Amino acid sequence: MASKRREVDGILLLDKPRGRSSNQALGRVKYLLQAKKAGHTGALDPRATGLLPLCFGQATKVSGWLLDADKRYVAEARLGVETDSADLDGAVIREAEVPPVEPDTLRELEQRFSGEQAQVPPMVSALKHQGRRLYELARQGVEVERPPRPVQIHSLRIEQTAADRLRLEVHCSKGTYVRSLVADIGHALGCGAAVDTLHRVGHGHFDGASMVSLDAIEAAFAAGGAAAIEAMLLPPEAALAHWPSVTLDMTASAAMRHGNPAPAAAVVATTPGAAEAPCEAGTGWPLVRVFDAHGGFLAVGVRDPEGQVRARRLFVPAAHGGH
Numbered sequence: 001m002a003s004k005r006r007e008v009d010g011i012l013l014l015d016k017p018r019g020r021s022s023n024q025a026l027g028r029v030k031y032l033l034q035a036k037k038a039g040h041t042g043a044l045d046p047r048a049t050g051l052l053p054l055c056f057g058q059a060t061k062v063s064g065w066l067l068d069a070d071k072r073y074v075a076e077a078r079l080g081v082e083t084d085s086a087d088l089d090g091a092v093i094r095e096a097e098v099p100p101v102e103p104d105t106l107r108e109l110e111q112r113f114s115g116e117q118a119q120v121p122p123m124v125s126a127l128k129h130q131g132r133r134l135y136e137l138a139r140q141g142v143e144v145e146r147p148p149r150p151v152q153i154h155s156l157r158i159e160q161t162a163a164d165r166l167r168l169e170v171h172c173s174k175g176t177y178v179r180s181l182v183a184d185i186g187h188a189l190g191c192g193a194a195v196d197t198l199h200r201v202g203h204g205h206f207d208g209a210s211m212v213s214l215d216a217i218e219a220a221f222a223a224g225g226a227a228a229i230e231a232m233l234l235p236p237e238a239a240l241a242h243w244p245s246v247t248l249d250m251t252a253s254a255a256m257r258h259g260n261p262a263p264a265a266a267v268v269a270t271t272p273g274a275a276e277a278p279c280e281a282g283t284g285w286p287l288v289r290v291f292d293a294h295g296g297f298l299a300v301g302v303r304d305p306e307g308q309v310r311a312r313r314l315f316v317p318a319a320h321g322g323h
Contacts, residue, residue: 008035009057010233015211016044016052026054032221041066047089050200051208059236061313066239068174072202075195077166077182082192086179096191098164106158114156118148119180151176205242237297244273245289253292256311264307
């Protein structure tokens with residue numbers, strides 16, 4: 001394979017396999033594509049599987065919004081055990097008999113652990129303490145104080161699947177650790193709990209139905225080379241498809257590519273979007289997707305109080321690739 005890196009733009013919805021880190025999975029796909037620039041949008045633990053959006057080229061400009069997006073998970077937890085990592089890969093630090101768990105107890109736990117929560121991150125996490133990753137310290141047997149962090153559990157469903165097993169469906173904000181949630185639920189039950197399996201089924205408005213396995217990517221590459229993988233890529237604006245959008249006339253489109261704002265009169269079409277977009281920090285102006293007169297994705301922009309559209313992130317028109 002030629003070593004020359006290529007300009008590749010787009011988003012790949014990877015179904016990350018168990019046993020690989022997010023960076024390892026990203027690195028493999030980046031290597032197959034020979035892409036110049038790539039990044040993922042919220043790491044999954046090696047034990048975890050599921051939806052990991054990979055951004056290439058121009059799509060890395062939307063990665064920040066994907067990092068901030070809500071996530072949805074399905075987890076299987078074992079009751080009666082606590083580990084130092086809050087999952088079954090960790091060292092067991094306590095075992096206890098599992099009490100009978102009534103359906104009413106599960107409903108109470110769903111209510112108790114829904115909404116805004118103050119969550120203590122696990123030691124085995126990528127957060128930093130004095131410049132070092134917590135998981136690096138944990139490997140050395142060092143434990144440090146971790147201040148609780150505010151997270152939001154939008155919805156929580158708990159089902160008992162066996163005497164010592166729970167199944168959780170979690171819709172949560174960024175920064176939420178399902179392992180910590182499971183450990184807290186185990187503590188509330190008095191017997192402890194640890195994550196056995198964790199599968200991400202949603203990331204922002206993306207869902208698991210569109211995921212591609214690493215095996216499928218490898219097979220596509222074997223059959224058709226990098227072009228076969230590029231055919232799987234979504235355009236950068238797919239990450240923001242639920243946002244409102246505006247379309248500019250030809251003059252304003254050309255002017256915006258040179259950094260100039262578009263007057264309100266240059267907006268020839270407006271689409272409300274399926275969900276409200278965030279507002280820009282500092283100004284409070286609403287963010288919008290901006291398309292040029294030919295329907296090409298031009299920018300992420302804001303609309304100021306006078307109706308002008310100002311670019312915040314410009315996108316280079318795609319000249320290649322499977323999107």
